[in-house]
Amino acid sequence: MDPSPAADAVRLVSRTRRIDRPAFRAAFEAVPRPRTVWGAPTEATVVAGGSAATLTASGPDRFASLREAAADVFSSGDVHAGTEAACPRLFGGFAFHEAATDGDPWGSFPEARFVLPRVQVTEAENGTWLTVNALDPDATAVDVEERLDRAVETFDRLRRSGELDRRPDRPGIAGLRPTTSREEWRLGVESATDRIREGELDKVVLAQALSADLRRDIPLAATLERLRETHPNCYPFLIETDSDSDTNVDSSPDSDGTAFLGATPERLVSLRGRTVETDALAGTTGRGETPEEDEWLAAELAADAKNVHEHDLVVEAIREQLSPMAASIAAGDRRVKRLATVQHLHTPITAELEGNAHVLSLVEALHPTPAVGGLPPAAALSTIRETEPFDRGWYAAPIGWFDAAGNGTFAVGIRSAVAEGDRATLFAGVGIVADSDAETEWDEIQLKYRPILDELEAG
């Protein structure tokens, strides 16, 4: 029998059932708004929607206050998950800077926001799982199981109907507006390299934004589905904020909210127990036309002093940021990570923690790594604020999930865009060191827009 909840105590009830795997787009369209998608090369893919609880936080204590709010959410669990990947998790992220993100297009993205979804589809190695969560003093297992029954029927119908078989076309681009002209970019890079040579800082990552007017509304699910296919070794993500329409448990209103989406190659951190895994990813070249040209470019990147310096600063900073918490840290060999449109220098880093820690503490310690911020961090952040004529919002910031035990994975929200109907704003940045050249860095930014631009251009 269901124990009666204490008056006004928060009560998490979670039920999961194995289902036949729905098509990715069918799952995305079936879950209520606001929706979340999370994927990782070695993790279950999650398509989730609705909000059983939304936690937001701001200011310097945002990491700690989220940990506390989450502890309340998870404190009285009546959870039957069936498999670890379907256990209740909070999905969300942070703004890059510690400040409100009210500039366009970030108006609906607070400084930190995490959602416990009402409905979650988890595509794991051991099957596909449908979960319904409720967080309410009156939540009962009977209600949640009834909702799960209805959700299972909805997914069954969708899978059989084949309605979503034809994937919508890419929307097409009507116009592009960069935030930064070539001349402004040259001045910004030269001012940064001057500061570096004068010893004010060692490295800064400068970014641009590109606003795209689309011929049609961006098809969110199809865009993400294609990104998953073209970037199998990346972290596909989508975080939708609340649209005006109210969410309904097992059906969706029509209009999409604003969505931050992308497929990032960069993991910020993952924590399981006391084992930490992270990546240093910095230093970039393009892809070749042939396998031989690819190899040649990769070898040139691996031997290039400027790129190796830019990369090694990141490895060293991550080591330093982890060291106060770690019993041991090991950096693997530097290698080249090949993606669809670029190749990066990549060093995998693992650590064992001295004591127990919450993944949010690691996020707090590591963000921003010099792969997206710079060194020293304070000087780099003020250079970024003074130079960039737009709000980074959640671009280059931690996006991911954590669970009741404080385990979780966070990626860095790069190769990304904010989508709102027939408009998308793309973001891309480059590491600037003493001998960076503004023209070369400009070209690198254009390469980093490609993953998203390719999904917006028609044909």
Ligand SMILES: C=C(O[C@H]1C=CC=C(C(=O)O)[C@@H]1O)C(=O)O
């Ligand atoms: C900041 C971005 O990339 C970072 C990650 C990999 C390589 C980078 C680079 O070579 O500059 C950047 O540090 C971005 O894509 O917006």
